[in-house]
Amino acid sequence: MRLAxxxxxxxxxxxxxxxxxxFGVKANDAALGREIYQDTCAVCHGRDMVSSGLAxxxxxxxxxxxxxxxxxxxxxxxxGMPGWRSQLSTEDVRAIWDYVKTGG
Ligand code: HEC
Numbered sequence: 001m002r003l004a005x006x007x008x009x010x011x012x013x014x015x016x017x018x019x020x021x022x023f024g025v026k027a028n029d030a031a032l033g034r035e036i037y038q039d040t041c042a043v044c045h046g047r048d049m050v051s052s053g054l055a056x057x058x059x060x061x062x063x064x065x066x067x068x069x070x071x072x073x074x075x076x077x078x079x080g081m082p083g084w085r086s087q088l089s090t091e092d093v094r095a096i097w098d099y100v101k102t103g104g
Pocket of ligand 1: 054079
C-alpha cells in the first residue's frame, strides 16, 4: 500500500519536493535553498548555478568557506553583488548553502 502511494506521489517534480521531508532535513534544506536560489540569485548567478559569466560561478565556491559565503550573501560584494540582509534570514542562507553544496 505504502509503496504504491509513494510511486504515485513520485510523479512530478513539485510532488517530489513535498516528499523530501521524508528523506530527512538535509534534502529538505537543499530543496528549499534551491527555490530561494532560483527566485533570488539565479538572475545573476545562472539557473541551476550554471553561471552565464555575469557573476561568480557558485559551483566553484570553496565548500569549506561558509563564513565567506554568508558574509557575501548578507553584506554583498559591491558593486556587482547586492546584500540580502533585509530579505533573507540566516536560515535562508543556510538552506542556499546546502543547495550550493549539492553542486546544482
Ligand atoms: C544583481 C546580480 C546578483 C545577484 C542577484 C546575486 N549575486 Fe552573487 N554575485 C554577483 C556578482 C557580480 C559577484 C562577483 C562579485 C565580486 O567578486 O566582486 C557575486 C559574487 C557572489 C559570491 C562570491 C563572493 C566571494 O566571496 O567571492 C557569492 C557566494 C554569491 N555571489 C552568492 C549569491 C547568492 C547566494 C545570491 C542570492 C541570494 C546572489 N549571490 C545574488 C551578482 C549577484
